[in-house]
Amino acid sequence: MSLLYALDIIGTFVFAISGIRLAAKKKMDLFGAMVIGFVTAVGGGTTRDVLLGSYPVSWVQDVNLPLTIALAVPFTFIFRKYIVNLKRTFFMFDTIGIALFTISGMQKALSTGIHPALAIVMGMVSAVMGGVIRDILCNEIPLIFRKEIYATACLAGGLVFSLLDYYTDLTENVIYLITTVVIIAIRVVSIKYDLSMPKMKDAPMDGAD
Numbered sequence: 001m002s003l004l005y006a007l008d009i010i011g012t013f014v015f016a017i018s019g020i021r022l023a024a025k026k027k028m029d030l031f032g033a034m035v036i037g038f039v040t041a042v043g044g045g046t047t048r049d050v051l052l053g054s055y056p057v058s059w060v061q062d063v064n065l066p067l068t069i070a071l072a073v074p075f076t077f078i079f080r081k082y083i084v085n086l087k088r089t090f091f092m093f094d095t096i097g098i099a100l101f102t103i104s105g106m107q108k109a110l111s112t113g114i115h116p117a118l119a120i121v122m123g124m125v126s127a128v129m130g131g132v133i134r135d136i137l138c139n140e141i142p143l144i145f146r147k148e149i150y151a152t153a154c155l156a157g158g159l160v161f162s163l164l165d166y167y168t169d170l171t172e173n174v175i176y177l178i179t180t181v182v183i184i185a186i187r188v189v190s191i192k193y194d195l196s197m198p199k200m201k202d203a204p205m206d207g208a209d
Contacts, residue, residue, distance in 0.1 A: 011097030016072035043130035120158035149190035157183035
């Protein structure tokens, strides 16, 4: 088992927990929590594979992914009191998760021969679309559209990955590490200093009071 694959499994587990926690806040039943955890963890990769025309989608080819998500449900239920007190830990794992999903998404996209710029977008899709689907199903405005610098961090990391891969002779592991550090740094700084993208403001209509 490669380090990247092991960390990808961890990212899947943490993403599933984030979905299950939101389902619990919405007072969903066990099945609802499983569904929300599942789409949070694999929604991004599935969307990417559909856009790339890559079938069967990734989680269908690897039984470890749905098993990891299934394990997250009882884990969250049993340790829910402790998980609430580990916000910083799960924030870090979530950030590492989006970094890894950005990298794996880009690699999958590049393997199909698409343009590197589009591969960056596919990396972002892999990282954030699960959360978007989760929030929509839970009747929430998706986080990436309203508050934190999230998708932007993935795009920046994807750009760094692409530049290092194209212009340097660094090994894959070093590029993975640098990309992950960039995404983590952007997320941590944005949270610490409460940074966000500018919000759209509607212009007043002519003749309005």
